[in-house]
Amino acid sequence: xxxxxxxxxxxxxxxxxxxxxxxxxxxxxxxxxxxxxxxxxxxxxxxxxxxxxxxxxxxxxxxxxxxxxxxxxxxxxxxxxxxxxxxxxxxxxxxxxxxxxxxxxxxxxxxxxxxxxxxxxxxxxxxxxxxxxxxxxxxxxxxxxxxxx
Numbered sequence: 001x002x003x004x005x006x007x008x009x010x011x012x013x014x015x016x017x018x019x020x021x022x023x024x025x026x027x028x029x030x031x032x033x034x035x036x037x038x039x040x041x042x043x044x045x046x047x048x049x050x051x052x053x054x055x056x057x058x059x060x061x062x063x064x065x066x067x068x069x070x071x072x073x074x075x076x077x078x079x080x081x082x083x084x085x086x087x088x089x090x091x092x093x094x095x096x097x098x099x100x101x102x103x104x105x106x107x108x109x110x111x112x113x114x115x116x117x118x119x120x121x122x123x124x125x126x127x128x129x130x131x132x133x134x135x136x137x138x139x140x141x142x143x144x145x146x147x148x149x
Contacts, residue, residue: 042055042069043138045140046144048146049078049146050073051073051146052071052073053068053069053070054069054070055067055138055139057138060116061116062134063127064128064135065126065127066084066136066139067113067124068113068124069111070104070112072107074148075108076108077108077149078105078146078149079103079104079146080105080144080147081104081144081145082102082142082143083100084097084142085140085142086128086138086139086140087136087139087140088135089135094140097126103123104123105149113125
C-alpha cells in the first residue's frame with residue numbers, strides 16, 4: 001500500500017513540476033481580426049506616461065511594413081502623438097518617414113495595426129514610400145506625447 005502511495009505522490013509531483021516548466025507555458029497571444037500574433041513578435045520601442053509603444057516589422061507583398069501596437073494602462077483614454085523614424089540596415093542614422101506627427105486616441109487596453117491592405121487604423125500601419133523596401137532594421141517613436149483625455 002505504501003509503495004502505491006509513494007508512486008502516486010511521485011507521479012503527482014512530476015506532473016506539478018512539468019506544469020510549471022516555462023517551455024510548456026504558451027507565449028501570450030494577441031487576438032486580432034485577421035490573424036493571431038504572438039506577443040514575442042513585438043518589440044517594445046518605448047514606454048511613457050502609462051503607454052507602451054511596440055512595433056513589428058513584417059512583409060506586405062514584396063515590401064516590408066511596420067505594424068504598431070499601443071498599450072494604454074491608464075484609467076481612461078489618452079491621445080498619443082509621435083513622429084515615426086526608421087533605421088535601415090547599413091545606414092548610419094535613422095530617417096524620418098513623414099513630416100507630420102501621427103496622432104491617435106486610444107482607450108484603456110491596446111490598439112493594434114494588423115493589416116496592410118485597407119487598415120482600420122491607418123496610423124498604426126507604416127508603409128515606407130520608396131518601394132520595394134526590404135532592409136528596415138527598427139522603428140522609433142520620436143517626439144512621443146501622451147495627453148490624458
